[in-house]
Each structure stands twice: as structure tokens, then as C-alpha cells.
Amino acid sequence: MVPVTNTGADALVAACISGQLAALEERIAMANSGGNLDGLFARHVLNNTMITSFAWEVSPFSGRWLERNAGHLSTAPQLAVAGYGLTYFAPGAAGDPTPLFHAGLRELMRRDPDPPDGVSFLHDSRQLTGIGLAAVQCARDVPEFRSWLHHILDTAAPCAGGARMDLIRQHVRGMLTADAPVLTELPATPDIGRLCLVHWMASVGTVRLADPVAQLKSLQLQILTLLLQTRAGDLSVPEAALVRAAAGHIIDATLDSAVLGASHVGAVLRRFTPAMRRWRWDDPARVKDPVQWPIRSEREVQDIAWALLRAVFDDLVDEEPLRKVGHSWYRADFGLPRLGVLVEIKYVRAAAEFKKIEKEILEDSVAYLRDRTTYKKLVVFIYDASASVQEHAITAAALLELEEVIDVVIVCRPSQLPPPGSG
Secondary structure (H helix, E strand, C coil): CCCCCCHHHHHHHHHHHHHHHHHHHHHHHCCCCCCCHHHHHHHHHCCCCCCCCCCCCCCCCCCCHHHHHHHHCCCHHHHHHHHHHHHHCCCCCCCCCHHHHHHHHHHHHCCCCCCCCCCCHHHCHHHHHHHHHHHHHCCCCCHHHHHHHHHHHHHCCCCCCHHHHHHHHHHHHHHHHCCCCEECCCCCCCCHHHHHHHHHHHHHCCCEECCHHHHHHHHHHHHHHHHCCCCHHHCCHHHHHHHHHHHHHHHHHHHHHHHCCCHHHHHHHCCHHHHHHHCCECCCCCCCCCCECCCCCHHHHHHHHHHHHHCCCCCCEEEEEEEEECCEEEEEEEEECCCCEEEEEEEECCCCHHHHHHHHHHHHHHHHCCCCCCCCEEEEEEEECCCCHHHHHHHHHHHHCCCCEEEEEEEECCCCCCCCCCC
């Protein structure tokens, strides 16, 4: 029997979504001007979303924003604009304004962050996010501001913005600490802005979903349902940006899931070897200012593998925390919840370490996949700094005997890098 599909209904839904995306971008474009806080917040949210209907013109370093606000760079709104500017734009021809911003941050620390009248950046999502970006960008020159802001967020009283503002505070806290709390339950609300805020925070890593597969699927279904019922003109610009980011991510993820499978994880990691052809290790005798990128530990290998995988898989999770087994907590290097795959990275310094790694993977695979809920399979990536190629086939065959392991990728140190311990 040939399956019957309602292609007419599918086409209608697709047309409605396309129209909504255009309307959301039109709403956002209304704030697309230099130094506009709404526009800057939208630029921040849509950093990884392609917008083709207009070009961003929100930089505070172009035009006359800096000239008009030079005397007000100790106030929260202007410092928030500066935070966005330092994060996404280069200073203009007028010179580097960062010393003025540093002085403004120090001045802000001397003021009451939450005055009795309630007019505070702590109650404004646009300002608080920009202030958080400023704290990150100026951490080297004004480290005390980052600590001050973190303390303020931890001790501030609940704000009038309610649950949505609480989420923004958590997002900024995550920016400052790289700590992402686990969200056990999704908000039970028809508020599309709040749902899209949760979706965006999960995508940038300032909150984690307890069950990434089931919760993300439920969240995306709620967002798409509400998207078809929402008038873009009724949304604020920050809300429109959050909805546009979520809609774009959901559409991209849907296309990815139709094309990408678990087997593609190993295929991407095998690109490591040809990609290392351009790994920088200059000869000081031939280059005036030599640049050398050492790979000395598992941490550096994780960074390279992350760059490879993140370019293909949008839902890649860094250091995925797993359940406790006995007295031990387990944490996989990477997780791909949509595919149900964990990725474990190993670094080998000598041929004798391959046997130890085989035992580690055997023990870890049992703990990692004990529940078989979100994650069911494991891909192993081994960087062999010793170039002990005679061990590769033995280790790969041993690991592939494990039911949970679906692929083993072993690569060697590129020849331009010196062997471990050679100085």
C-alpha cells in the first residue's frame, strides 16, 4: 500500500512558517540602528542564525553613538551597549574607547545595583545581558567587576520580571561561571517568549535539559505550535529575536536529522587527519614570528574534536554529565542527544597505554550507558602522540567487540609536531 500524505496541509504550514519568519525579521529590523539596546540584544541572540533580509547596523562604534554618550559611560544602559559592542564589533576610527568603559564599570560598582525605585539593570533583560558581556570582555582589566556582578546575581531579590527575568539572570550567571544548571521540568506556559528563551539558553549552554531528547522535542513542538498562532507585531524586539532564533534552530535541526545519522560522527572525526595539514608549527629558523600550537594532553584534543563536530552537529553537548554509579559520578566528553551517541576522547603518549585505554573504555561504557535512556551508543576517538600504528588495529578490534561501541577512530600526531617529551 502506498502511504498517503497530506501534501496540501504540509505546504500550507510551510508557507505559514515562512511568512512568520519574514514578519519576525521585519519586527527586529525596526531596532536595527547604532547603539539600540533592543537591536543589540537581538544581535546577541541571533549570533548563530543567518538573517538575509537585512544587514546588522547596531554597532555603537559606528555613527555618532559614542560621541553622544561619551559623558554617560558610567550608567548601566550605556555600559550594556558597550558590552555588546566589545563582544561583536571592532572600535571605529575615533579610537579605542575601552579605557572609558573600564572606568565606567568601576563607577557602576560604587552605586546601589538595586535602588528602592526598582529602576535597575537587574530588572532589564537587555541591560543585564549587555552588562554580563562587558564583565566577560573586561575580565582581564577589571576582574573585580566580574566577581561583583556574580555576587549581585546570587544575592539579588526576586524581580518584577518574574520567571523570564529569572532565566535571564541564570543566563548571565552561566556566562560568568560556565556553570549550567539542569532543568528538570519545562515551563508549563503558553508564553512563546519564555519557551524560546529556554530553548536559546539550552542551545548556548547556559542551561541543560535533564532529558535532552524528550524535553527538546516537546519544547520544539510547543514553540512551533505557538509560532503559528503568534502575531509578530505583538512581540517586543527581544521576544521576536528569541522566537526567530528558536524557529531557525528547529528548522535546521529537522533538516539535519533527516540527513545525519550516528555513522556520520565517525566520518567527521576521520577528517581530523587531513585537517591537521594546516596545524600551525612554524620553524623559528624560517619564520620571523613563529607560531606553534602544541597538543600535549587530552584537553587540546577535545578542543580540536569539538571544532570538527560542532561545525556539523548543532546539538553537541560539552562534558555531558551522566548518572552516579556507586560512589562515582561520570561525565562523558561529548554528547549528541538527538543521535543518542556519546563521544569519548583519549590521548596516548606511548604504545603501552593502549592496553590501559581499552580497560578504561570497557569500564566507562558500562557506566555511561547503564540506563540506555538518552544515550545508547559510544564513539571512541584516540589521538596517538607516539605514532604507534602497530597497536591501532588491535585496539580498534577489541573496542568494537563491545556492543555499545559503534566506531573507533585512531589518528596519529602530525609529523610537524615533535614527539611527547622532546621539549
